[in-house]
Amino acid sequence: MELLYNTERLVEIIGDFLQSCKGYGIPEWVLTLGGGVVVAVIIAGFIAVNTLILVLAERKVSAFIQDRLGPMRVGPWGCLQTVADALKLLQKEDITPKKADRLIFFLSPIIVFAPAVMAYVAISWSPKIRVADINLGLLYIFATGSLGTLGIILAGWSSANKWSLLGGMRSAAQIISYEVALILSVIGVIMLSGSLNLENLISCQKDCWYIVYQPLGFLLFLVSAIAETNRAPFDIVEAEQELVGGFHTEYSAMKFAMFFLGEYASVFIASALCATLFLGGWQPVPGLPAVVPPIIWFLAKCYLIVFIIMWIRWTYPRIRVDQLMGFSWKFLIPLGFLNIGLTGFIMAIRG
Amino acid sequence: MKEYLWVAFFLLVGIAFCLGGFIFNWFIRSNKPSESKLSTYECGEKPVGSAWIQYDVKYYLYGLLFLIFDVEIVFIIPWATIFKGSATVTALFVEMVIFIVILLVGLIYAGKKGALQWR
Numbered sequence: 001m002e003l004l005y006n007t008e009r010l011v012e013i014i015g016d017f018l019q020s021c022k023g024y025g026i027p028e029w030v031l032t033l034g035g036g037v038v039v040a041v042i043i044a045g046f047i048a049v050n051t052l053i054l055v056l057a058e059r060k061v062s063a064f065i066q067d068r069l070g071p072m073r074v075g076p077w078g079c080l081q082t083v084a085d086a087l088k089l090l091q092k093e094d095i096t097p098k099k100a101d102r103l104i105f106f107l108s109p110i111i112v113f114a115p116a117v118m119a120y121v122a123i124s125w126s127p128k129i130r131v132a133d134i135n136l137g138l139l140y141i142f143a144t145g146s147l148g149t150l151g152i153i154l155a156g157w158s159s160a161n162k163w164s165l166l167g168g169m170r171s172a173a174q175i176i177s178y179e180v181a182l183i184l185s186v187i188g189v190i191m192l193s194g195s196l197n198l199e200n201l202i203s204c205q206k207d208c209w210y211i212v213y214q215p216l217g218f219l220l221f222l223v224s225a226i227a228e229t230n231r232a233p234f235d236i237v238e239a240e241q242e243l244v245g246g247f248h249t250e251y252s253a254m255k256f257a258m259f260f261l262g263e264y265a266s267v268f269i270a271s272a273l274c275a276t277l278f279l280g281g282w283q284p285v286p287g288l289p290a291v292v293p294p295i296i297w298f299l300a301k302c303y304l305i306v307f308i309i310m311w312i313r314w315t316y317p318r319i320r321v322d323q324l325m326g327f328s329w330k331f332l333i334p335l336g337f338l339n340i341g342l343t344g345f346i347m348a349i350r351g
Numbered sequence: 352m353k354e355y356l357w358v359a360f361f362l363l364v365g366i367a368f369c370l371g372g373f374i375f376n377w378f379i380r381s382n383k384p385s386e387s388k389l390s391t392y393e394c395g396e397k398p399v400g401s402a403w404i405q406y407d408v409k410y411y412l413y414g415l416l417f418l419i420f421d422v423e424i425v426f427i428i429p430w431a432t433i434f435k436g437s438a439t440v441t442a443l444f445v446e447m448v449i450f451i452v453i454l455l456v457g458l459i460y461a462g463k464k465g466a467l468q469w470r
Contacts, residue, residue, distance in 0.1 A: 040360070044368050090372075091376070091381075092380060094382075099402075100391075110370075114365030117361055118361045118362055121354075133354060135354070140358075159402075160402045161391050162402045163392070165406070176413060177417065179417065180420045183424050184427075190428065191431045194432055195432065196432060250391070253380060254372040258372065322468070329458070329462075329467045334458070337451050345444065347435070348444040
């Protein structure tokens with residue numbers, strides 16, 4: 001616990017170490033690059049380990065919801081199951097169909113995964129732990145989030161497979177529809193704090209979390225975020241009963257794994273954003289003394305949202321494609337505008 | 352500006368992570384291609400025609416709607432950032448209500464024309 005509590009100190013110690021290295025005649029750019037590589041390895045490691053944990057958690061949660069045991073064979077309580085899966089995917093044969101557009105087929109997993117990694121730059125993990133303090137952090141995360149769509153469309157198109165093409169096109173239609181609702185749902189939060197910087201957004205919630213002021217915004221954000229990350233009940237993109245595997249039907253081995261790493265990385269980003277915007281980020285519950293370190297608070301809130309997303313996935317049936325599109329345009333977007341109007345009205349009245 | 356160097360750096364990290372995985376996979380994978388393995392999957396049947404078909408115009412309609420509404424949101428975000436603590440809050444609010452009502456009329460029009468109906 002002592003070590004966990006001193007995570008913040010650890011960051012400072014690394015910084016001090018890099019500073020003191022300057023005295024030994026090591027050029028500055030080497031130190032900058034060294035620091036960058038350390039940060040990159042930590043984040044990349046987090047994404048990989050987080051995916052392993054989330055896949056296992058997903059299977060266990062689904063199993064318990066459906067009154068099953070889930071993976072039990074590999075390791076105690078099945079906890080090495082996803083490690084085994086990852087090792088298996090690593091040594092699988094990599095198949096590129098003869099008719100596929102080879103270059104785009106190769107590039108699209110990268111286009112899905114790289115923006116998901118980029119989003120981690122703006123996340124504020126604790127008062128001192130963050131990669132960079134990006135002033136337009138919120139807008140930046142939305143921008144990286146929608147870049148991944150491009151990869152999904154390209155994957156669908158380049159596979160030269162009818163299922164893939166349909167999956168990719170549906171994905172594009174779905175994501176652009178819910179993108180509007182997603183951004184509309186956070187406008188209320190921006191109005192309350194007057195900032196797009198995630199640091200500022202968190203410090204504005206010192207006394208009261210925004211979920212209290214923005215319950216409608218929170219619900220809209222959660223629903224649109226689930227749709228944005230292509231998860232059930234909004235996963236018509238890869239609806240296996242009608243579209244085989246959707247856009248990744250033709251993918252195998254590491255290319256297939258990259259889509260899933262990207263998906264779980266963006267699920268975590270969506271939860272982190274939700275925790276930052278509505279649940280006070282790394283701040284403890286207002287009124288509680290700061291005993292638990294902020295990063296633990298932050299991760300606890302993130303995994304709570306992840307759990308809610310999984311819970312929804314395994315409780316509700318998938319909705320039909322026409323209902324899905326209608327739900328966004330006829331229900332979420334008008335409600336988003338209503339939320340902006342209500343927030344503005346109350347703020348105008350109270351001055 | 353230094354912050355955005357991190358963005359560029361993390362783009363490279365993402366690409367390097369993928370390439371690293373692919374290269375590792377390339378070294379230890381088995382590679383036994385065959386005619387049927389490399390053919391396009393179509394429920395076990397021989398693929399019929401090209402997959403690069405003309406797709407439905409409805410996707411284009413949604414793209415158009417998205418473009419309109421996303422541009423509107425680009426207008427709303429700067430308004431939202433200056434709303435708090437502004438001296439002319441009421442005027443700002445009334446302006447935005449007018450703007451949103453015009454938008455909603457557009458949305459209702461699109462709905463009446465059937466553009467929101469998935470066919």
